[in-house]
Amino acid sequence: MQVSWLIVTLGAYILGDALQRACGGSALANPVLAAIILVASIVVVSGTDYKVFATQTQFVSFLLGPATVALAVPLARSVWLVWENLLGVGLAVLAGSISSIGSGIGLVWLFGGSRTIALAMAPKAATTPIAVAVSSQVGGVPALTAALAILGGILAAALGRKLLTMLKIDDWRAHGLAAGIAGSGIAAAQVAGRNELGAAFAALGIGLNGLIIGLIAPAFVQLWK
């Protein structure tokens, strides 16, 4: 019984992947979202405790660490391109991080949400492990931040390419960076599977965004006491 949830998780992901292929590779049919919905439904319907599920699938979550480090490979290959665009990258990261934190807190406030929700929302654009760490530091609910980080990542993966293409932005550097900053690992994975230059800029976006959110989210939170 030890491996049953691991099998369910892998199987659901393969199904989600097949679904995306059946939809002609459409980013809207995101395999991560499909797998999460399917597995979550099975967990709820079978009345399983989330802790039991998490323990059995921790091997999959554990691989997130090495996979993040692995982003160094495309990053190193495109390092001179990154170097050439350093000022643009710096400004773009700042614009993306600040607009994400500011609008996240602002919109929750505008729509009558509680401060706790705003605190959980503030760091959600950072990659999940960073977002969770910052959330607990500023007084948010870490589990909620993790959920928001993943949902935001899926949203960015599903809509990012279309949105930027609509604005006639067709450069992989801009697509990769935007994916890494607005959608962290999930949107980055979507870009990384298609283009190496995009993967490098997405990796860069994840790293810099995590750093900036870690530094400025605590300051933004002071705005709403």
Add this chain to the structure above:
Amino acid sequence: MTIPAFLILLACQLAGDLLRHTLALPIPGPVIGMSILTVVLVFRAERTTSKSSTVIGLERTAETLIRNMGLLFVPAGVGIITEMGALRLQWLPMAAGLIGSTLLSLLATGLVMHWSIHRRAAGRSAVVPQATERTRAKA
């Protein structure tokens, strides 16, 4: 997926974790580990053009991990079920904040980066790598 490659990735993660703890950095270990490995790979590529079997193995392992990165988020994503109470009570501010801030952040980053690339490209006729359907990988 080779064993030496996996060892390298884990060692970088460990080094990142150690740095984070000793210097009290706000960045997680794997992201610091990613920076360390990038620096090592760049310096190595500067000194020699030949690739050892370890480097080739590392590249293949990294490619496999990155291509399947989405799977790794599934268990944490299922954790949403533990937050159903908050989701049900405050779904509107949460949906507004999530959708609004994600789209704004995508736009802000994409536009600033695009503007900076084109400002530079105006000076010299650079070949701009385009995100067309043609360059899509089979993934």
